[in-house]
Amino acid sequence: MHAGPLSTVQDLGRPGFGSIGVAPSGAMDPWALRTANALVGNSDGAATIEFTMSGPTIAFEEDAVVALTGSRFDASVLRSVGGSAFERDVDTSPAPYQMSFRLRAGESVRIGPTLSGARGYLAVRGGIEVEEVFGSRSTQVAAGLGGRVLKQGDRLAGGRADDAPLRRSRTTSAYRSEQRVRALPGPQREIFVAGSPERFFSSPYRVTTRFDRTGIRLEGPALELNRAPDIDPEGVVTGALQVPADGQPILLCNDRPTTGGYAKIATAIMADMHLAAHAKPGDTIRFDRTTPDVARAAWRELEDSWRATIEDIE
């Protein structure tokens, strides 16, 4: 296979090991992962491939049932005609999106650049088989823990083709290059100069090229600090917005460190992290101030709407 810039095996992650320094990891857009699994008839948290900005090309050695979800990418199915491996003898057709489809042994899926957001998912009926580490097949890229970072020439095990019916989701997702993400202020408001939190909540922040599964470095009006941003290191949650000395916030994502020693100006709500997951360099994020009650209600609504999506799959 060709790997793409960052393609990893992910499931729903391994929460609960923060006290030994292990990040939760897992799909940056867990809803897209769950939809992909539902489309191929897998359990909710089966391991899939998450790809970033551009995807892998994967040749299937056996028959398979697969689905692509998340952001829409320029993806095709390659079928060789007349048994030749030469490109001119290959029949190329657009790969279905948000619906499962069958591949025969010898066929390939080629996933090119994204057409909307940063991340897409490929699920295979039967799931991707890599070793479980702390109950999860997710890849923690920075620590080299669990899962797999795909490399050119890798072979992956998994999959189970059968006569399962093909399914389609009627819900499609469009990711905007100007994203709104809700956040709660604090907890280190007092370290920031008066007016900084207001500036944070009223200005667009641009996604820089330094964005990965650990964090998204943002660029915008600098958030001034009263003193050095160092605090006694404390546990952090996904969505925390740390501000180092340069005043530019970093949105911590699923492969984040488990503790952090920088002041945090705000924390993005969990229900909106899947939107941030699709932000690309050059996109902007605006943070809207909200309350804990709204944040929890938003998560429950997301779960309800996901259940509706699943019921709508036919």
Next chain:
Amino acid sequence: MWQGERGLLRSFQGPIAEANATARAASEALRAEAFPEVADVVPGARTVLVELAPGAEPSEALRRALEAEPPTAVTAEGSLHEIAVNYDGEDLPAIAALRNMRPEDVIELHMSVEYTVAFIGFQPGFPYLLGLPEQLAVPRLPSPRVKVEWGSVAIGGQYTGIYPAATPGGWRLLGYTDAILFDPARTPPSLLAPGDRVRFVRA
């Protein structure tokens, strides 16, 4: 104090060693309660972070446990680990220069005390060790290295620590150890646990 809608953070004031012992004890007590709405409990230098499951509200019992008088810090001593170090880190001359000391004195001073694991953070198995002699407290590098070798023994502010895996890092490098700090296949996976004691010796 809230960190987002999922994080409940309790801080303990006072000198760092006492505050840390209380944070460790509070963390253990909260973990032992196994509240169903809690996804994780993470001790920090002087804090305990309770992370709620997504969408979950804290129960009355959890709120009471978090506000309760912190348990008396555990007095039982943690296990003692000897870590053998080759003191030939890239930043040893710079640390010595910053502190107006000879490199040899930096090494002697680093080996002269017993450290306590305050918490495990940053990366799997990375110990933050308290007890660094004040003369050795040096600020982190202005700009972190892209890659620090696994086993690097380093100083960051008032802490000394060990990088279990090759990662980016901003601490100043004193030397290297062969100790395996973290192995997911081992029980327990982390060599060191909060409250454990560490002594550095020459390899």
